[in-house]
Amino acid sequence: MHIHILGISGTFMGSLAVLAKDSGATVTGSDLKSYPPISDQLEDLNIKVIPNYDIDQLQLKPDLFVIGNVMSRGMPIIEQILTQNLPYTSGPRWLKDNILDQKQVIAVSGTHGKTTIASLIAFILKDLGADPGYLIGGIPIGFDRSSNIGTGPIFIVEADEYDTAFFDKRSKFIHYKSDVLLINNIEFDHVDIFNDVDQIIWQFHQLLRTLSPRTRIIANGDDLNIQKLFALGVWSEIDYFGSSFSDSQKWTCVLDDHGQYNLSLKGKKLEPIHSKLFGQHNMLNVTAAIASLSNLGLNPRELMASAQNFIGVKRRLEYLGKFSNIHLFDDFAHHPTAIKASMAAMKSKFHSSRLYAVVELASNTMRKGSLKSDLKESFHDADFVWILDFGDAEWDIQKEFLGIKNVGIAKNMEDLSDQLWSKLKVDDSLVIMTNKDSVGIRNILIKGPPI
Template identity: 45%
Template sequence: MHIHILGICGTFMGGIAVIAKQAGFRVTGCDANVYPPMSTQLEDQGIELIQGFDAAQAELKPDVFVIGNVVTRGNPLMEEILNRGLPYISGPQWLAENVLHDKWVLAVAGTHGKTTTTSMLAWILEDAGLAPGFLIGGIPQNFGLSARLPGEPRQEPGGKSPFFVIEADEYDTAFFDKRSKFVHYHPRTAILNNLEFDHADIFADLGAIETQFHHLVRTVPGQGLIVANGRETSLDRVLARGCWTPVERFGAAAGWQVGTVYDDGFEVLLDGQSQGRLQWELLGEHNQQNALAALAAARHVGVPAAQGIAALAQFRNVKRRMEVRGTEHGVTVYDDFAHHPTAIDLTVAGLRRKVGQARILAVLEPRSNTMKLGTMKQLLPGSLQQADLVYCYGANLGWDAAEALAPLGERARTFDDLGKLVQAVVADAEPGDQVLVMSNGGFGGVHGKLLDALRHKGA
């Protein structure tokens, strides 16, 4: 069976491509923007990519076109599909019908931390020998790929794992299905990591997102489990609208908690009782909370907390999550996916705790749909307070980045030319500085450009 995926280089649709190929489908796909790491992963899997959405691709005559939510009306290929009455389906629905329908699904939802927490949970199950399938919006370094089908459990040679771990996004499914993606997944174990206003291009306000989260809650069976952040009043409101499933909380006075914090990790508590000490290198309180959520969900499928803690000691974070891209002349360049002001704040704070008084040079591209709308521009200065210098790439924004960052004074500069931004960072950088690049896109390959310019600085 042949599927042709529109929008194949998005993290979610690229994951579907990998899973479909493993399942024996012939997979082709197209997209307008192709950049690593997803393009590299698809090429490594032998999946044929076509640049652009020209209508002639209808002549490939797949059994079905799988439509990503990047595709809109007016897209030439989509218009040809509609005009000719060709079969099509959304990515989430295809996944639900072809992969998830008979699985114990563990879904990780939330405004922040979905990718990291999903990766942690998948790794805990993998380390326990449960061989889960997974689809993650990034590439976990423990696995080296973003998606796979369930494998053979260590406890059941010759069998197939019933478990599938999925990053459960609240963004809409497709132009013809405006429900959140996650309502298609029907999880038995659901993590609700946090809930803030985001995706201003499709949600009018926080209440609209809470409604979608409640739709997810309504699909979790009574014999399942909801693992919820106990600090989030928004999630309290979601659950108060109706919940028919046991709930375990983390981060609050009861349930899963962070105990004593050490330089190399922290103690894990459950209802005040120590479950063990997690020793790892991940930065930030947000990752401590992510770990608690993953441990709780893993325990629901039979992995004891102590075993989960031992697994997380070997966890390697996802690419583009505080990933060190290189060091030149004593200047270290990091790559991070942070783009929402809360995520930016947590990321900078985590790096600050790691590097102490060393200078942090924050390089920011506010390119998400929400940020482009300017909905949260007033929150940016506060999220960057712990950075010493800020460089913002403001091209193609519908608002004035320099004006928005004015409260930071001379610490912040904005650029419409990427080359000039790179020159400014390199001119300011000194040995010992930490350059933190934050964007949810390719950012024009700025990481490599910075490292290359640093390498030749003063030559």
């Protein structure tokens, strides 16, 4: 069978391409832009990617088009697929029909933390000798790719609330048959399809209405929007986790002064977790992963021991090394809450060094400026932050940050380079924060200061 994927270079569709190829299909695809690590993954698997959406690719005559949510009505290739009545489906529906229906599914949802938690769950199972299936929106460090069918019965899927396709405006996660559903947090995001957080909560509510009573929900008890969700109705049992003790909370974790994660189960303290991850947000991510896997009958102490071996995920506060005497980190953070959490984690871990960041406002939410007030509160822990302003934002970035002493604006890469080298000193730390390709920013440090 020949499958042609429109929008193949996104993290979800690029991972789907791997599963389709492993299933025995011939896979091709198209996209306008491709970024590592997904572009590298597709190239390694010899999956041909056409760098456009021209209708000429219809001559490939695939058996099925899998259409990503980047595609829309009015695009010539979409109009031709519909006119010629060619077979098509969405990525989430293909995943359900061809993979998930035969698996025991752990679905990881929420505005933040999905990739780290899903990666950690997959890592722990592999560390304990299993061969789980997974589809993750990133590549765990030590893994060679972002998805795997797996020979075992368990499949971990990153369950996104973004819409499915132009012909199915439900959230992707509505298609996934969840045996364990993790809800890590709910916050306003994706302003291109949601008007407010209540619309996101409503999509989660539709998900809960489809769950079996046997599905176990693992939920962040600290999150008020999750409580609003459950007030609308829930018909499955819930295990709560969080950072504060309460009678309703099954799993509680507290970060101590030494950076250890101190986990308790039903109020009983377990051994500290010496995680290679750091920060309050990662503490909750680790707790969520252990809570999810404990429902499979696995020993919590074995889960905790394996979690300590997990290094992290590419582009999630990933340490790239020391370049020009500067410690360089790459982070996918592109929402004010995620930016703030990463900054706080960096400051707590490397409090003795100066912390700098380059932030690119590349997501639709950031470009539209819907969360600009929250963004201004995200930089408290940084010594200085540069915001890239290439002129494609729908708000006046320069005006908004005027007078904020630890924020500068860079108009282009040359401008950024000049500003970086005017401040950076030996052993400083620099974090790149963008959901786009970070290579251009990295190269500034790799090349070093001008002589």
